[in-house]
Amino acid sequence: AQTVTQSQPEMSVQEAETVTLSCTYDTSESNYYLFWYKQPPSRQMILVIRQEAYKQQNATENRFSVNFQKAAKSFSLKISDSQLGDTAMYFCAFGKTGNQFYFGTGTSLTVIP
């Protein structure tokens, strides 16, 4: 079975600073997808960034980037130049080819003005 672990239940960061959210996963699959989702107080869960396991290059979306370490089964999210609108719950997720998704328990991020 696949598991996703987020070991930081809560984090905070000063506005304009950089913060890194950790995620580890366990799988025996060789090809899979990894995701970070953001859930702001409005509760709509939205995709932040996606990484395909067969791609060695780390995914980047504007201020969001990942550090994907396949051998270590680690998938951390780095948020640069943090903004107040980044305050949200962040979920790390693993997707198997087909229709299986597994989520971590989330990290609550607060950006402090």
Add this chain to the structure above:
Amino acid sequence: DVKVTQSSRYLVKRTGEKVFLECVQDMDHENMFWYRQDPGLGLRLIYFSYDVKMKEKGDIPEGYSVSREKKERFSLILESASTNQTSMYLCASSSFLGTSENKGNTIYFGEGSWLTVV
């Protein structure tokens, strides 16, 4: 844009009532999911469906059932609501991961339905 629409944002039901939560997606996705979200527990999968009339139990199916009569619609049913089913329920949809880039290789969520059982 992909749209996953949950019919009710906030519901208050009495113990023992039958509750229907409806979800519709407009992306022609094969997969649809119902999750329950509780503080500290993350998202827990209740049921998912990979095709019309097909369903699979997730991690916490007890006390719930589902129905998928049309590809775009997936309903969650609480046959006899209990107070421990007070929670936020999230519907989601996806294509088969790795098979359809134009349907988005990710999972899309609705806005959530807050259910309170009193």
